[in-house]
Amino acid sequence: MFFDLQIFADKAAVITDEGEQLTYRELLLESEKIAAHIPSGSFTFTLCENHLGAIAGYVAMLNNHKAQVLLDAEKDLETIRQLAAAYQPDYYWLPEHRAEEFISARLANTENEYSYKGYCLLRQKTHSTTPVHPDLLLCLTTSGSTGSPKFVRISESNLRSNTEAIAEYLSINQQERPITSLPLYYSFGMSVLNSNLLRGATILLTDKAIVQREFWDFLKKEQATSIAGVPYTYETLKAFRFFRMNLPYLQTMIQAGGKLNADIVKEYAVYAQANGKRFFVMYGQTEASPRISYLPADRAIDKYQSIGIAVPGGRMVVMNEEGEEVTLPYTDGELVYYGPNVCLGYAECREDLLKGDENHGCLHTGDLAHFDEEGFFYITGRLKRFVKVWGNRCNLDAIEQLVKTLTTDCACVGVDDLITVYVTKDHLSESIINLLSSKTGLHPQAFHVISIPSIPKMESGKIDYIRLHN
Amino acid sequence: MNNLETYNKVFCDKLQITEQQLATARLKGLPTWDSVGHMTLLAALEDAFDIFIEPEDMMALNSYEEGKNILRKYDVEL
Numbered sequence: 001m002f003f004d005l006q007i008f009a010d011k012a013a014v015i016t017d018e019g020e021q022l023t024y025r026e027l028l029l030e031s032e033k034i035a036a037h038i039p040s041g042s043f044t045f046t047l048c049e050n051h052l053g054a055i056a057g058y059v060a061m062l063n064n065h066k067a068q069v070l071l072d073a074e075k076d077l078e079t080i081r082q083l084a085a086a087y088q089p090d091y092y093w094l095p096e097h098r099a100e101e102f103i104s105a106r107l108a109n110t111e112n113e114y115s116y117k118g119y120c121l122l123r124q125k126t127h128s129t130t131p132v133h134p135d136l137l138l139c140l141t142t143s144g145s146t147g148s149p150k151f152v153r154i155s156e157s158n159l160r161s162n163t164e165a166i167a168e169y170l171s172i173n174q175q176e177r178p179i180t181s182l183p184l185y186y187s188f189g190m191s192v193l194n195s196n197l198l199r200g201a202t203i204l205l206t207d208k209a210i211v212q213r214e215f216w217d218f219l220k221k222e223q224a225t226s227i228a229g230v231p232y233t234y235e236t237l238k239a240f241r242f243f244r245m246n247l248p249y250l251q252t253m254i255q256a257g258g259k260l261n262a263d264i265v266k267e268y269a270v271y272a273q274a275n276g277k278r279f280f281v282m283y284g285q286t287e288a289s290p291r292i293s294y295l296p297a298d299r300a301i302d303k304y305q306s307i308g309i310a311v312p313g314g315r316m317v318v319m320n321e322e323g324e325e326v327t328l329p330y331t332d333g334e335l336v337y338y339g340p341n342v343c344l345g346y347a348e349c350r351e352d353l354l355k356g357d358e359n360h361g362c363l364h365t366g367d368l369a370h371f372d373e374e375g376f377f378y379i380t381g382r383l384k385r386f387v388k389v390w391g392n393r394c395n396l397d398a399i400e401q402l403v404k405t406l407t408t409d410c411a412c413v414g415v416d417d418l419i420t421v422y423v424t425k426d427h428l429s430e431s432i433i434n435l436l437s438s439k440t441g442l443h444p445q446a447f448h449v450i451s452i453p454s455i456p457k458m459e460s461g462k463i464d465y466i467r468l469h470n
Numbered sequence: 471m472n473n474l475e476t477y478n479k480v481f482c483d484k485l486q487i488t489e490q491q492l493a494t495a496r497l498k499g500l501p502t503w504d505s506v507g508h509m510t511l512l513a514a515l516e517d518a519f520d521i522f523i524e525p526e527d528m529m530a531l532n533s534y535e536e537g538k539n540i541l542r543k544y545d546v547e548l
Contacts, residue, residue: 211509212497212498212529236509239509239512240528444502
């Protein structure tokens with residue numbers, strides 16, 4: 001059992017914006033029923049919407065150790081088809097309104113194995129004979145994936161240790177009422193759900209966005225106590241004059257999914273302190289299931305530029321180029337994390353789901369960092385070529401590969417929330433933006449195409465990204 | 471360009487839709503009209519008509535048609 005649902009009995013586990021309610025006892029009963037239809041060793045594609053059916057299926061598989069991958073239910077059929085070809089899922093837990101599409105595409109059998117609250121379980125046409133590794137519990141996409149079929153493999157003990165650590169440092173209890181401001185398939189959204197269900201909190205479930213009035217009507221009606229957001233969420237909240245809203249019950253604000261501008265962090269920290277609330281800056285990666293560090297709320301003002309300290313049970317170190325641990329404060333090196341929540345490894349196909357632990361509790365984050373004399377860590381740059389776009393990780397090399405299907409002479413650089421594509425041909429802007437937006441699922445606003453006479457190269461012939469960047 | 475033409479152009483440009491799609495355009499009803507698209511649209515409307523949209527109206531502006539009603543509150547003749 002991942003969650004001890006029994007002990008919270010008649011407490012509400014989930015309340016939806018459509019007025020539905022599910023107690024912990026009901027969630028337990030329903031999850032047992034769903035799980036009974038899924039054999040051990042199988043692999044399920046869970047297509048997530050922020051709806052009751054998705055949560056019931058997700059909890060069913062988590063609690064009964066059935067491996068699943070969480071996918072965005074809005075993903076187009078072609079993407080799902082490619083993933084299905086690579087991973088040969090045994091089952092799909094998906095919204096009923098998409099079932100026909102999957103059956104017509106010959107991905108699934110016509111027979112509906114089980115259904116609950118607008119979700120149904122379909123079996124794949126051709127069953128895989130490869131069981132998954134017994135330790136494997138969950139797969140997540142490397143967020144904002146560029147259509148790449150790469151999954152992060154997470155074991156039960158990875159997820160459990162991180163869920164407990166988060167619940168501990170946020171002091172989550174039964175009185176907590178978090179509103180789902182993030183999607184469930186996104187590792188941050190998932191971790192909010194997990195850490196709250198673990199402690200018997202009541203999830204306020206909505207698929208509305210924070211820019212919709214319905215979101216705020218629900219938040220106020222049900223008196224949400226906590227809200228989670230990526231940097232873009234907190235920028236938007238500011239535009240909505242969040243600081244002037246009267247929300248006495250909203251006690252905790254948590255931020256992760258990329259670096260929020262330090263001045264904005266400070267504004268939220270000051271606001272929180274003045275109003276008896278807590279603001280937490282956190283840092284993580286899907287590979288850490290997903291949380292790595294947090295800035296304790298009582299240090300948010302004086303350490304507003306910091307990602308804080310390692311989560312309980314974990315350890316962060318800075319490593320120099322020789323692979324040695326840096327002991328001097330303010331010395332930059334790669335941020336390396338050690339902890340029981342470091343994932344087993346990656347997968348790119350079904351056979352990879354048989355693999356065991358390849359990381360042994362050590363994660364090279366690809367971020368450059370240093371720490372101060374008090375042991376608080378600061379991100380100073382990046383080793384790997386990726387940026388975060390509205391909380392979603394985007395690999396610039398993968399973006400470049402996508403653009404190459406349209407024009408081979410191209411190069412991508414980026415900062416958080418904006419990827420710039422350089423090409424040497426004119427009039428490609430629209431087709432490149434359309435392609436990237438449809439493949440990544442990101443708003444077209446994330447991409448900017450610039451035409452230049454030639455792509456700068458170094459003597460070695462490699463693209464000179466630094467010159468492009470400047 | 472009159473105000474209605476400007477209004478239509480902002481919607482078409484920012485949400486990347488055609489004039490034919492305007493009448494049915496709704497927040498979260500289009501892939502391009504998500505949270506990011508919404509904030510971009512609001513900023514463009516503020517620029518185009520030199521107005522400052524109140525937060526309550528930012529949340530209320532959830533369709534092409536509703537947007538017209540809201541802009542009228544800011545003395546924009548449509």
